[in-house]
Amino acid sequence: MDTLKHVINVLSAPQVSFLAAAIAFFFVFPPTDRFQSWNRRLRLDWLWTVKGGILLHALVIGAFFLSTLDPNFRAIVTKPDNVPIALLLFGTLFFLWLSMKQACDNDARLANDQKPNEYTDPSESKILVWPDLVYIELIAGILCMAALIFWSIALEAPLEEPANPTLSPNPAKAPWYFLGLQEMLVYFDPWLAGVVFPVIIIVGLMSLPYIDTEPGGSGYYSYSDRKLYVSLFMFGWLLLWVYLIIVGAFMRGPNWNFFGPYERWDLHKVVALTNINLSSLIWVKLLNQPLPDNIIIREMFGIAMLGFHFLVIPPLLAMTILKKFYARMGNVKYAVFMFLSMAAVSLPIKMFLRWTINLKYVVAIPGWFNL
Amino acid sequence: MADSKQDQADKLKAAGAGKAHGHVAKGHVASGDGQTRRSFISWVVVGWAAFAACMGGLATITMRFFAPNVLYEPQQTFRAGAVSEYAPGEVSTRWKSKFGIWIVRLDDRVVALSTICTHLGCTPNWLASEQKFKCPCHGSAFRMNGINFEGPAPRPLERHKIYLDDEGIMVVDKTVSFRQERGQWDEPESFVAV
């Protein structure tokens, strides 16, 4: 048992779990036809059948409640403010499955050119709002309220010591819905993680309808027509948001150290996290040179990498894999789309470099631009 | 909010009943026996009865919520010193500003007069020259013993509980008041005899 727990503790370390998730992700939510064929070959779409769904939920929920037998796990999960996160977890799983199932059904129907499930023939008469819709809305509201009250009776809202600006709690955490951002703060400068990323997220979301202008798949659940977008959206939403929240809430302990789900939050846990900048990594470690004084020269590798990432890769893709796509989109939309997606991809890359080679900054120009 | 819910509820009640009818007919057509109908009506009744109850409950909760369980009012009892500190026939304004009390020493007793005019709750002033309390708001006036004799005031000023503690010091308790028109001015705790 303990060995199993230990194994899970190890596996759940971000460098492992995130990598696994990231790789698996593209097979489960294939962005392109190639991946989709893999997806089919591995019969992964079976997940979106009723049987698959039952299994999925059984696994996750079962695992969760088994884990609550472990005192350390219980201690963390039953923190009042963490309960919503458990809710989020299960909710996400369920609705993910629900939407994907319907998407698959519709895809199947469309494949042998039927209309999607939701389609209603204009000829057949519509449903009256009164009473059906109103009624179910009312019922939903009442049930929600009842649930809320029971929840409130069962769980006391947290209240800690009086505010004390000279003594920060350990760990000091942001509200759970911002834990994703707080996690980012570990890897990026405040102005990036705290200001730029949120802005990019919001702007990105807003610009979505203006980038994805393809008429297909409007108004019904579908996947294959919109692989790329769905896949990317899922990537951002599941991996970069939900996953990080769960990590931040359940697995970040004292001194913001990482703790496995079954690990005791030990105040004195010590982890080696000495960071190094890319510049010194290359100049000093690889080339055995002193750091050049000229900042630009010093940081050129980093700048080059960034340039490559944001300026070279997109055109390359445009010329190769995404030719058709590029043609459909036109310059501007393609540029914006690429900027956003490359930005989204760059986050995990940076995080990963930190986990693996303790990279602090790719480009470090103090007071100006640390990335 | 609550009432909007409320009349939404009413409307739905109407609808529910209405549906009932709509369906009753159908029920008849569908199956001759009233079995479905009775069970079905009972569902509606249960539903709406419970709903009404809930609305009542919410209303109660809201109302109850407005009655605080604890108060942070200023101290209601204070020690007003020994009887000897007050000259016979004196109206002491010593405690007026702090506790809203006049200590009045009448011929045979010391009483604690409330400084709240029985008309509309202004604070009268003690006019030593005329030997009366005169209220600035509507001109009510009270005698030294608190009896009203001028202006609109409907009844005498209230007196508050006053008693001697074990050290012989007078203690005034504002939470208890005695009214002349209820004949409470002779109750043992309404004065300290001299």
Add this chain to the structure above:
Amino acid sequence: MAEEEKKDFWARFFGSYIWKSIFRVGIPRDRRGRLMQVLSNFFLHLHPVSLPKHAVKLKYTWCMGGLSFFLFIVLTFTGVLLMFYYRPTIEYAYNDVIDLRETTPMGIMREIHRWAAHLMVIAVWFHMFRVFMTGSYKAPREFNWCIGVVLLTFTLLLSFTGYLLPWDQLAIWAITVGSNMAAATPFVGQEGPGVALLSIGNVNLIGRTSDARFLLLGDTSIGAGALLRFYVFHCVFFPLIAVFFMVVHFWRVRKDGGISGPV
């Protein structure tokens, strides 16, 4: 027989003058009646009178948008109640929050408020997820999607500003971190990059008493000023804005052709 009497009692009741004056229509017995119900009712008028079938399928809608709105109402109501017992000052805030549980009637009002807030955040996320998965952001609903994003942002802001009010360690430190990010805003945050550019000669325009964070807190550090400020943000300012956008959001739903569906 009793049945009959009962029936026509109700008939007379719902037919009565007063009833009609309030609800205009009597009991909806037929199609027209049902239409009228919706048309003539303020609280229902943001619904169309009739919908395509899939629009009432929970499977399709998940009812998340509706619940978000419902939770917003719940939060407004409980929030207003809490305001009767909570004073946003450093002397009172913390102890008032203790009293909310110890001595305030219906001791769980704060819990309802807090959990409802969490729930609303989740509901809004799922709503967005649903809308995305059904591709409902596509023409002609692009703009409404944007408004939706704005609403999402304000949901988070509301939740965040509320987080400071208990004035305990959780609160102050969550907000400290949050507000220090404001200080890191490029150009207008004293810690942010490029702040040096905003200066005339060697006079810095952005400093500890004149940057984004300062405007947010009304103070150089979290204290009485910030508490009051966040209180007003949380109780008045943001709700108003949110309501405004909500109205537009709902209205657009109707105007952009009701709930989305395949063509």
Add this chain to the structure above:
Amino acid sequence: MDNDTQRYYDPNTLNRWFAVSCVVFLVSLVAMFYYDYKREWRDHQATFREIDIRVSTEKLDREQENVAEKEEYEQLQTALLAAQEEQSKQGQELDTLASELAAITKERDSAREDMNFKKGERDAVKYEMEQAREKGDRKAAKLVKRLEAREQELAEKKLNVEQLESKMLVMNSAITEKTAAVVSVERQLARLTSQGDLLKRKLDVLDPARMSFLDKAGDKMRDLPGMDMLNPRYSVRDHQLIINGITEDLVFTRVPRVDRCKACHMGIVSRNFQEEENPYRSHPNLDLFLTQSSAHPIKEFGCTSCHSGRGRGTSFKTAVHMPTTREQREEWEKEHGWKKLHHWGSPMYPARYTQAGCYECHANDPELDGADKLNLGLAIVRKAGCNGCHLIDRFNGEPKAGPGLRRLKPKLAKDWSFNWIKNPKAFRKHTWMPSFFKQSNNSDIEARTDVELKAIVHYLFAKSEEHSAQQPKADTSSGNAENGKRLVRARGCQACHMLDDDKYDDTLDVEAMRRQQGPGLVGFSSKTTAAWLYGWLKDPSSYDPVTRMPDLRLSDEDARDITAYLLVSETDEEKDAAISEVDGQILDEVTLELIAGNMSHAAAEEKLKGMDAGSKLEYTGMQMTRHYGCFGCHDIPGFEDEQPIGTDLSEAGSKPIAQLDFGLLHDLEHVNYAWFEQKLKDPRSFDHGLEKKPSERLRMPAFGFDEQDIEAIVTCLLAFSKPDSELKKALPRTPKNIFVEEGEKLITQLNCRGCHIIDGSGSAIRPSIVKWAGEYPPGAELEEAEEEEEEEDDGWGDEEEDEIDPEVLAMAYTPPDLTGEGAKVQPEWLFHFLGDPTAVRPWFEVRMPTYSLSEEEKNTLLRYFSYLDDQKFPFETVATVDRNSEEFKVAEKMFSPTVMNCKSCHVVAGKPPAGKTAAEWAPDLGMAKTRLKSDWVLKWLIDPQELTPGTKMPQYWPKGEPSPMPELGGDSLRQQEAMRNYLLTLEDE
């Protein structure tokens, strides 16, 4: 029907769903109500009500019985009947009188009304007139007339009223006179039954059994959920206290405390519930706490200001009760679902540490009556020298706890020192010197610690200065140990030193601590030399200028005898192992490690090469002395202005638990006091299981405290907490308080209470004096004195010979009680006396030692005594004596053997009384003039017992009776004054 085609859901299902959800909602609402209604305090108040009813009823019954039993009651009853009988006889007249009175009263009332109206008019006219006159209006004249008229009328009305009232007065008196009898009897009865009546009134509203049906109904209604807003019986509101004087810390600001403890602890202020269970019990000490007459009335102090905890909490858990023991915790978890409220900075003090709460306000009080645990704790902290290594505000500027080590060489041998430091308890079982070595976290590196230790010893001796103790005139070996033994017991050494034959009582208290002011006296032969010891006894401060050991002005042979005794002792301890050779290799390692601390490794090795063994030892020794903080308790050359090495304990009590390192001791209760207890029990235990370099390991030494010590010390530590800057309840900083505190500080340092009773407590020496008086009956050495007086012996002689009870003897030989000293003696005298004491009681064996006090210190003591007795500065009233006056003659006569025979007990100008053992002597009257205050002497003559209860001094002028002597017109006072004046002349006899 069209509607079916347009229906999606089956109405049945919808309705069912709706019904179910509504019911669920309803249930949730009910649950909400229930949850809000089901509060612990409500149950407690209900239970308490029952208890209160029970108790009060019993009391009432008892009261009524008592009253019934009193025959006074019987008499009154009969008297009442008689009086009523009497009164009813005159019923007729009374009725008529009453009706007449009523009639006149009516008349009077209306008359008064008229008068008041007139008065009103008069006032109005008066005002008008004044205004007019002011304006010079010509109406004025008219108005003046009108005013006069009004006055006239008013006067008439007044007259009328007065006449009527006088009539009424007459009638009233008539009536009262007739009813007087009955009334008075009734009054007496009422007085007799008043207690009972009060209880009755209380029970009538409390006990349902005494209620009418309607009242019962109301009584039930008022507390129903939802109704409980109207006028509830059970509430928190009525039991909430708001304490403005002692505030609560909210970091950003301090706010008045709000305590709701009474909502459950209903009976806490009343004395009626001492037998009840908690939370209904009365406070255990109502004389000192809570009651209005006590020092801490609940209205001003509340509960949490002493007990700490969360006053606003209304449940067992949220009040943050804290369990004293693990068992109690488990029990609470079962009974109350108790869980530690993690997020509350100031949890309640567990029962056994409650006294920590006193410190908040009484931080400056030297010794706090009733807080024995706290006092003991403070005494131990001082004695053990905790403040040597830990900063503690209270103890700033206190002298070091241990002896100075400046002049080690002449005193000690290296071997001895080595073994001593290594394991002090081996040499002196009860020493306060803690053990640094052979501890749980360094016994594994004994080889290294040995080197460290040798280095330290080496350093100490290397730095040690020579000193010139005067060498003994005769050879010190010739001392008489037997006599030495007696002297040690006689001279009062035991006020500060324990002897190895008196047992250390296992329960420490402040008294016992005083007897341990100095080290226990065991055989010193292995420790030091006779020469040194002799020199030390003769003049301690010459060896160590800052020592607390005073000079007892021992004669040479006394000193020699004592030396002899101290060297040979009953427990001749085993020979000490000689100090072995230093292990050079380890020494190098250690030294290198130390040097490398502040330079590069290479450089360090260089430096090391350059050092010879000696310098290595010395360097390491110095570093180690610093490392272990020896200088904290000892004055060590080279460490004059070193900072203490330990953590600051000034606010130990309010330290957040997160800052206490529990290491790997996971099964320790996670509360600060558990941590402190563990730390004191085994200071090094928190290193358990941790991998640490020797230099990083915990170094707090082991004192070998027992349960009781630890409890006391932890009480202190909890008490040392963040002070409230704006505390209003602390002792005001009046001169008296300040000077008394200063004095107490000094008195504690000098251990005056070892011999004297001061301000009520002290005289630790007494038991040993009793013991001594038993072993060595005093007076033996006075034989020859008696020989001379033989012929004057008046037949008492033979009684002298037989045994006297040591208790009585001790009375005479115990150092004097200094209570009231300030009022008694003259400051100049006391000043000089403190400088060099002169024998006031020449028969004493115990010596008042000579302390090397600075002027300032002496003044501190003077101020202390005079402020303690509220004496005025400068305090002198000189009595002038005329030797030829009648008074003087009379006094002389009274003084003479024929009358009072003062000489029979009192030494006079050094001349002891004839034929008495020293045990019966009384102080030298010759000193009266210079020593005593004349006012005091007078008081003393009037009533000695009042000033010193139990004194042998007889009272010649019995209180309140005429003087036994005719002289001076038999005027006691004049006689007493005369006597006083006479006494003040005796010095020059």
